Amino acid sequence: FMLTVAAFGLVGCTVEQSTLDPKGPVAEQQVSLIYLSFWIMMGVTIVVAVILLYVLFRYRARKGQEYIPEQVEGNKWLEITWVVIPAILLTILLVPTISVTYNLADASDDGDGVEIVVTGKQYWWEFYYPELGIVTANELHIPTGKKIHLHLEASDVIHSFWVPKLAGKTDTIPGRTNYMWLQADEPGIYSGQCAEYCGSSHALMAFQVVAHEPEEFDSWVAQMTEPPSEPQTQLAQEGQEIFTQSCASCHAVEASEDTVGMQGPNLANYGNRNKMAAAIMENNKENLVDWIMNPQDIKPGNLMPDLDIDEQQAEALAEYLLNLK
């Protein structure tokens, strides 16, 4: 038993995607509704179960009792009671639900926030900051304590944007724009996930939200607006040549807004990323070489073609990309 408790304790600390562990005002309001409806339902369940057990026991057939008990039909006050009580309970749920719904639907810019266009694609995320003129992929950087206004779009099929600790999910739908907002109270990394089945690699369409203190966010933006770093080693230089030939038609290594909508994820300052391939693997050389050699084995159905290169060339490419900082 103690082991079980300890195991749950550990899980509680390491669950990256938990709606029950809110880290911002949107998620807090949503979880408060979850708890409210949970406790109301618990109350109803317990009352009904107790009455049921009492009636089963109190009016059970006893030994020697062979007649059919008196049959009753209808009871005005009982019927009024069981209409009025649920009506009251539903009203208790309805009032905060309406207020939270309106509050969360207000994704209008308050002048101080950051606007980001999120585009869901099979199977990765593009994040474009129109006010800042930069674009990145799979790692959404935001400042803490500010309202982040998201314009949600999709370029192929329906996806759904979900960061359990920060905000509930909203679909991204081709041909229309949905709006939502979120806010992170503390700096940190929050895991996100596509929450709408979108194809064979739906489960591998994750992302991370990296929340910085506002000054740190500004330096991240400044870093993104700089031109990509030049390769420092012979190997990285070889990698750059391969990149220019084989990768540059789909991937950009600069974050400029001219690169919005490219076929493959933006790779600006790639070496600074924590995770790779839409946050499904640690970003390191071994994983990157593996990815470059077998993208379809790792993420079936993604658009990355077989590059037809050997391991040495893949290593050069990885060296080049990981040194983009």
Ligand code: CUA
């Ligand atoms: Cu994208 Cu599921």
